[in-house]
Amino acid sequence: MADHYLTKESILDTAEQVLRRFGPEKTSVVDVARALNVSHGTIYRHFPSKASLREAVAERWLHTISLPLEVVFKQDCSASERLRLWLKTLIHIKHTLVQEDPELFTMYTTLVEESVDVVNAHIGELIGQIIPIIEEGITNQEFKSTDPAATASGIFMATARFHHPAHAKEWTSPTINQEFNIVWNLIHSGIVK
Amino acid sequence: MADHYLTKESILDTAEQVLRRFGPEKTSVVDVARALNVSHGTIYRHFPSKASLREAVAERWLHTISLPLEVVFKQDCSASERLRLWLKTLIHIKHTLVQEDPELFTMYTTLVEESVDVVNAHIGELIGQIIPIIEEGITNQEFKSTDPAATASGIFMATARFHHPAHAKEWTSPTINQEFNIVWNLIHSGIVK
Numbered sequence: 396m397a398d399h400y401l402t403k404e405s406i407l408d409t410a411e412q413v414l415r416r417f418g419p420e421k422t423s424v425v426d427v428a429r430a431l432n433v434s435h436g437t438i439y440r441h442f443p444s445k446a447s448l449r450e451a452v453a454e455r456w457l458h459t460i461s462l463p464l465e466v467v468f469k470q471d472c473s474a475s476e477r478l479r480l481w482l483k484t485l486i487h488i489k490h491t492l493v494q495e496d497p498e499l500f501t502m503y504t505t506l507v508e509e510s511v512d513v514v515n516a517h518i519g520e521l522i523g524q525i526i527p528i529i530e531e532g533i534t535n536q537e538f539k540s541t542d543p544a545a546t547a548s549g550i551f552m553a554t555a556r557f558h559h560p561a562h563a564k565e566w567t568s569p570t571i572n573q574e575f576n577i578v579w580n581l582i583h584s585g586i587v588k
Numbered sequence: 589m590a591d592h593y594l595t596k597e598s599i600l601d602t603a604e605q606v607l608r609r610f611g612p613e614k615t616s617v618v619d620v621a622r623a624l625n626v627s628h629g630t631i632y633r634h635f636p637s638k639a640s641l642r643e644a645v646a647e648r649w650l651h652t653i654s655l656p657l658e659v660v661f662k663q664d665c666s667a668s669e670r671l672r673l674w675l676k677t678l679i680h681i682k683h684t685l686v687q688e689d690p691e692l693f694t695m696y697t698t699l700v701e702e703s704v705d706v707v708n709a710h711i712g713e714l715i716g717q718i719i720p721i722i723e724e725g726i727t728n729q730e731f732k733s734t735d736p737a738a739t740a741s742g743i744f745m746a747t748a749r750f751h752h753p754a755h756a757k758e759w760t761s762p763t764i765n766q767e768f769n770i771v772w773n774l775i776h777s778g779i780v781k
Contacts, residue, residue, distance in 0.1 A: 539777075545770050545773075546774065548767075548770055549770040549773065549774035552771050553746035553749075553774060554746075555748055555749045555755070556745050556748045559749070561754035561755060562752070577738050577742040577745065578745050578746050580738075580742065581739065581742035581778045582774060584732075584778035585775060585776070585778030585779075586774070586777070
């Protein structure tokens with residue numbers, strides 16, 4: 396591939412394919428360059444280090460999780476329903492990713508966990524989507540929270556069992572939806588007026 | 589050691605030492621028998637299989653977590669305070685075990701996770717300790733729950749981030765206590781009248 400066709404996106408597409416084929420341990424920048432038929436120096440012009448290339452792959456994958464969540468803001472419903480829908484959508488996305496390809500899910504979560512900054516930015520983005528729902532509920536007189544950021548962060552942490560990748564093995568439990576309802580009822584009861 | 593001195597407890601003591609030395613992958617019943625200077629047939633008279641010996645080691649370790657929790661029932665305090673104390677004690681025990689010897693903690697959690705029955709019995713025992721606290725709060729007119737078992741199970745799941753071994757790496761975070769307080773406030777607000 397000629398260098399001038401090489402965009403960040405096309406490098407990430409190839410890096411993703413190479414990572415899937417070789418696994419995160421064995422993938423080098425040289426492997427990615429070889430697959431693109433360019434020198435590794437060309438890759439380094441777009442990504443200053445191997446770590447930054449891996450981070451960019453991890454970030455792009457995390458956006459496939461956080462972007463579809465924005466659809467819940469288009470629903471015409473109460474803040475309670477929006478919050479429940481947001482959580483159910485996040486959980487559905489995560490559980491589907493594991494079900495479809497457990498090894499690939501493990502590969503991406505391994506990449507994500509390599510960078511504390513990437514993890515924190517993702518958590519910040521997700522909690523940042525919950526905050527306006529809490530604010531909406533306060534404005535509506537639905538929720539009694541006085542600190543939307545803390546409430547959003549508490550809701551995110553209290554539902555970790557259903558969306559944190561460390562619990563992925565537990566998501567196949569036949570009672571997982573029932574368990575979510577129990578936690579949801581507890582949380583909801585803690586925020587409604 | 590002569591066979592007639594051999595109790596289940598002394599076999600478990602030795603099995604624990606051997607597991608610590610060789611690790612869960614490499615430890616066999618023969619290793620445990622050798623350390624006790626008995627034949628492996630002698631061990632099998634007390635534990636019918638290698639799996640049952642490992643389960644017994646796992647169960648004994650889990651009791652070192654669940655037993656100290658019973659002290660909270662001797663405190664003279666409100667049900668809210670007792671519930672918070674129970675959670676803080678569980679979290680303190682788990683965090684201390686990881687801090688003192690992270691490798692040993694991983695070894696025991698690996699053993700525990702080998703048996704779904706052992707895991708479920710332990711979770712059942714812990715939730716079984718929360719239920720009477722919820723019932724006490726209902727009797728006291730402190731809590732509004734109508735289903736103590738569901739409320740107890742919801743509280744246990746909603747605090748997983750602070751006591752589930754899959755989150756052990758996150759327990760060193762400098763903000764972990766603050767995060768517990770946020771989740772506690774959310775839960776508590778969901779159960780008080």
